[in-house]
Amino acid sequence: MIKIAPSILSANFADIGGAVARLESWGADWVHFDVMDGNFVPNITFGPAMCAAVRPLTQLPLDVHLMTLDPEKWVHPFRDAGADIITIHVEADRHLHRTLQKIHDAGAKAGVVLNPATPVSSCEHVLADCDLVLIMSVNPGFGGQKFIPEAVEKIARLRKLAAEHNPELLIEVDGGINPETSALCRAAGATVIVAGNAVFTADDPQDMIARIRGDSF
Numbered sequence: 001m002i003k004i005a006p007s008i009l010s011a012n013f014a015d016i017g018g019a020v021a022r023l024e025s026w027g028a029d030w031v032h033f034d035v036m037d038g039n040f041v042p043n044i045t046f047g048p049a050m051c052a053a054v055r056p057l058t059q060l061p062l063d064v065h066l067m068t069l070d071p072e073k074w075v076h077p078f079r080d081a082g083a084d085i086i087t088i089h090v091e092a093d094r095h096l097h098r099t100l101q102k103i104h105d106a107g108a109k110a111g112v113v114l115n116p117a118t119p120v121s122s123c124e125h126v127l128a129d130c131d132l133v134l135i136m137s138v139n140p141g142f143g144g145q146k147f148i149p150e151a152v153e154k155i156a157r158l159r160k161l162a163a164e165h166n167p168e169l170l171i172e173v174d175g176g177i178n179p180e181t182s183a184l185c186r187a188a189g190a191t192v193i194v195a196g197n198a199v200f201t202a203d204d205p206q207d208m209i210a211r212i213r214g215d216s217f
């Protein structure tokens with residue numbers, strides 16, 4: 001089962017609540033919530049207060065992608081704000097096991113994120129502690145960037161490693177997704193597809209989500 005997680009980074013920030021409220025009727029599965037701190041990535045977005053504000057507007061799980069230094073500091077604030085899934089970058093955290101444990105102890109699903117230049121092997125020894133791994137297919141910081149094709153091979157490698165360490169692992173991909181790049185990622189083993197620009201600039205977002213999911217008509 002493929003899950004689609006639209007990124008509200010590409011929504012109109014003057015109407016974030018409206019965007020979140022519409023996602024369910026568009027057929028989305030998760031809400032992808034991009035948190036940027038202006039240090040780990042060269043952009044700033046929103047924090048726990050925004051997460052708490054949109055939480056009552058949807059039944060969908062909130063998938064919080066922490067693009068921050070010292071992500072362990074933000075686990076409790078986002079969990080308290082209603083995050084269901086929290087992912088942390090391997091490049092930003094010195095003690096991955098401890099932070100993953102902290103996320104699980106707080107009652108959320110936990111995962112790690114790999115930047116495009118970070119090898120899949122960097123998460124091998126935490127795979128058993130992860131519910132999901134997010135493979136970045138752009139350098140994080142902005143929506144609307146071009147898909148980096150090496151991500152497809154990384155997904156395939158990760159799917160093989162997961163067969164050994166954690167067969168239930170969800171593999172999420174994020175950045176430059178459209179129906180074509182989604183098909184490549186799904187064929188390689190991705191099960192959760194993030195899409196920002198493609199969904200929020202579409203004339204018919206519901207149809208776009210179906211096409212990214214690979215539904216045939």
Ligand code: DX5
Nearest residue numbers: 140141143144175176196197
């Ligand atoms: C990038 C973010 C992505 C981004 C995806 O830093 O993590 O979630 O918003 O946007 P598109 O689909 O426009 O590349």
Ligand code: ZN
Nearest residue numbers: 007034065174
């Ligand atoms: Zn993201």
